[in-house]
Amino acid sequence: MVESAGGGPADGTAEVLDRPLPEGVRRRVVQLVSDGFGGLTVAELPTQLRQYARFTPSRRAKFAANAMASAVESEPLFRQRIAERLREAQPELAGALDSGTPPPAADPLDVAAAAYVLRPPGWVKLVTAAGEEVQRADAERADEQARAELDRLRAELAAAREQTRAETEGLRAELEAARKEAESLHRKLRGALSDVKRGEAAVRRAQAETENARSEGQALLSAAESEARRLRARLGESEAALEATRRAAREGRSVEDMRVRLLLDTLLDSAQGLRRELALPPVSVRPAETVEAVEPGRMTPKDIAARALSEHDPAILDQLLALPQAHLVVDGYNVTKTGYPQMPLEKQRLRLLGALSLLAAQTGAEVTCVFDGAELAAPVLLAPPRGVRVLFSKPRVTADELIRQLVRAEPPGRPVIVVSTDREVADGIAKAGARPVASAVLLKRLSRG
Secondary structure, three states: OOEOOOOOEOOOOOOOOOOOOOHHHHHHHHHHHHHHHOOOOOOOOOHHHHHHOOOOHHHHHHHOHHHHHHHHHHOHHHHHHHHHHHHHHOHHHHHHHHHOOOOOOOOHHHHHHHHHHHOOOOHHHHHHHHHHHHHHHHHHHHHHHHHHHHHHHHHHHHHHHHHHHHHHHHHHHHHHHHHHHHHHHHHHHHHHHHHHHHHHHHHHHHHHHHHHHHHHHHHHHHHHHHHHHHHHHHHHHHHHHHHHHHHHHHHOHHHHHHHHHHHHHHHHHHHHHHHHHHOOOOOOOOHHHHOOOOOOOOOOHHHHHOOOOOOOOHHHHHHHHOOOOOEEEEEHHHHHHHHOOOOOHHHHHHHHHHHHHHHHHHHOOEEEEEEOOOOOOOOOOOOOOOOEEEEEOOOOOOHHHHHHHHHHHOOOOOOEEEEOOOHHHHHHHHHOOOEEEOHHHHHHHHHHO
């Protein structure tokens, strides 16, 4: 034991730390206690630490840190035992602290923790100096971090300013473009308003001209009626004069009859001589047979409209399909969505095609069913039924246009019947010579079986 100048023990047990143990030093002290803990018996341990006797050093440092720090501070005998273990583990550091010359290259935290356990003279100064050194190092580290953070923030601010400047310039350019577009739209709007006003003026002029034409037509109609009455009166007078002439002619009829008979005999003799001279063959074709017309028993699609049947009577469809070489073209989805729109498209097609196959077998007519295929993502797997031609329109071609192409492909004069409720389709195929029939008529006919 080292003696002091006054003859007493020269240790630092009388020295007292007047401030809390720095956190870094405290952690090192706990680690030293945990390392020396295992070399003690259970009896040598303070009561509050005996429950941690079987813990590993890492678990003791984790779960018994506060208890070990408190025991080192309040149990001098336990601290001396830990100090003996420290002297055995680190004799050079312990000797340097006892001599008052800690190693310059040693970690200040290790020196302060060892001094706190060994309690050499001046240990309070060593612990205080280590705490101040740690605080200074923490302050320098925090200052460096603050400087780095400040530099980072300045760089981010500069980048944000540059981005804001670029976005502002972009927004100004977009605003200018929007302003120009708005001015262009205003000009177009003014032009459109002018066109509307001119159109309204033209409509008013057309209405006035129509009214004038109607007035002139009424005047002409009145004049025509007056002229008709005048002509009927003259016709009556002419009929009366003709009757008077007939009565006068009957009085001298005998002489005139003889003269007419003589003239007729002369003409007959002349005609027979001319026939012998020309050697004309017997007449086999009459002039009336050279005129194109519809003979009794033969009908065209337009003749059906003159019958007494209603346009919605399915008997009209039977009469049309009875025409020679009749061709029935069906707008598929137009019919199915009229008759059974709630069914899926596949079942709609199958139901319609089955009914059309039966109709084709009954009438013997050519049947073509057209479906819109513009929206199909893949070909439809479908086996057409007997007697029915099934067609899907190509991409960018509607079923209506395909129906018009089918009608235009037929020769003039062939009976073509198109089933669709689309007014545009009906008007177009009627101009091409085909006969339009409403989808409801076909549905009624198919429901009869």
